[in-house]
Amino acid sequence: MASNSTKTFTFEDIAKHNNKQDCWIIVNGKVYDVTSFLDDHPGGDESLISSTGKDATVDFEDVGHSDSAVEMMHKYFIGYVDTSSSVPTQVNHTQQPPSTQPNNVVVGDQSSSSGGGGGFVAKTLQFLLPLLILVFAFALQHYSKNKQITGDS
Numbered sequence: 342m343a344s345n346s347t348k349t350f351t352f353e354d355i356a357k358h359n360n361k362q363d364c365w366i367i368v369n370g371k372v373y374d375v376t377s378f379l380d381d382h383p384g385g386d387e388s389l390i391s392s393t394g395k396d397a398t399v400d401f402e403d404v405g406h407s408d409s410a411v412e413m414m415h416k417y418f419i420g421y422v423d424t425s426s427s428v429p430t431q432v433n434h435t436q437q438p439p440s441t442q443p444n445n446v447v448v449g450d451q452s453s454s455s456g457g458g459g460g461f462v463a464k465t466l467q468f469l470l471p472l473l474i475l476v477f478a479f480a481l482q483h484y485s486k487n488k489q490i491t492g493d494s
């Protein structure tokens with residue numbers, strides 16, 4: 342479906358096509374409608390969807406796509422980006438994953454439970470402490486019994 346019409350789209354227009362049903366990406370100033378390619382993309386549909394709403398040139402090149410991948414792109418070309426509209430190189434949904442903060446808590450937990458000596462000592466104590474209390478109770482009982490016997494005689 343390669344059309345000869347060289348349409349231009351404003352970034353605002355392009356950014357609206359940002360989901361599985363309708364997915365446009367920008368690479369090297371060109372606009373590609375990759376909706377029908379989502380399921381076939383070897384890099385998965387999510388990498389394409391997360392490349393919407395921004396200039397995906399750097400992402401595309403970072404992957405080191407083969408020449409045949411570049412050839413394939415022609416099939417999905419639909420026009421150019423209107424140069425008067427500004428295109429961000431980053432977009433919100435790509436910034437979300439690093440900002441998940443609970444990681445700090447998890448890292449702290451992991452180092453204390455499965456990590457080095459501190460975790461081991463805590464686990465050993467957890468196991469030994471009830472035993473020690475039991476032994477102590479028996480010893481106390483034995484000691485007080487003995488005292489009673491010696492006291493009687």
Ligand code: HEM
Nearest residue numbers: 373383384388392397400401404405406407410413414417
């Ligand atoms: C029309 C645009 C695109 C086409 C036709 C395309 C095509 C392909 C093809 C054919 C491959 C297989 C490896 C190769 O031959 O290079 C691939 C892999 C991949 N692509 Fe794309 N791609 C496109 C856009 C993108 C974009 C915008 C991203 C964003 C990051 C992306 C991410 C990936 C990833 C992560 C892989 C997997 C690399 C690997 O596991 O080796 N692709 N793509």
